[in-house]
Amino acid sequence: MIEEPKWLSSDAIRVIQETLIARTGGTPGVLNPTLLESTVNKPKFFFQYEPESSIFKLAAAYGYGFVKNHCFCDGNKRIALATVSTFLRKNGYRLNASEAETVSFFLGLAGGLETYKEGLARLTDWIEQYAIELED
Numbered sequence: 001m002i003e004e005p006k007w008l009s010s011d012a013i014r015v016i017q018e019t020l021i022a023r024t025g026g027t028p029g030v031l032n033p034t035l036l037e038s039t040v041n042k043p044k045f046f047f048q049y050e051p052e053s054s055i056f057k058l059a060a061a062y063g064y065g066f067v068k069n070h071c072f073c074d075g076n077k078r079i080a081l082a083t084v085s086t087f088l089r090k091n092g093y094r095l096n097a098s099e100a101e102t103v104s105f106f107l108g109l110a111g112g113l114e115t116y117k118e119g120l121a122r123l124t125d126w127i128e129q130y131a132i133e134l135e136d
Contacts, residue, residue, distance in 0.1 A: 026074030039065030
């Protein structure tokens, strides 16, 4: 079992979304508050009930949830990537994938027809492939 991670709050994620929208355009705001809370809490569920979950799976739970749940009015794929990246950084990792690879992967994930379990596993594998540990 890993040490309890530093989680992202729904308030922090709302700020990230507002910042992304201000920088890149789109409609700010939460589309579905219930789905937002569900998405924010999914990694905690895995940590509690599947203690073998890696930090990469927990990051993927944030990312996949935001890609698929459409919690925000706009920018769901962008917020998915931002939450994955922010969560990893808070917990000692960063992504080292090219922008082209990242965009392609997240667009494919958003358009994919796989099950939750398959999509989560695919994103977990991708994160694990491109995450590198931060140096102290």
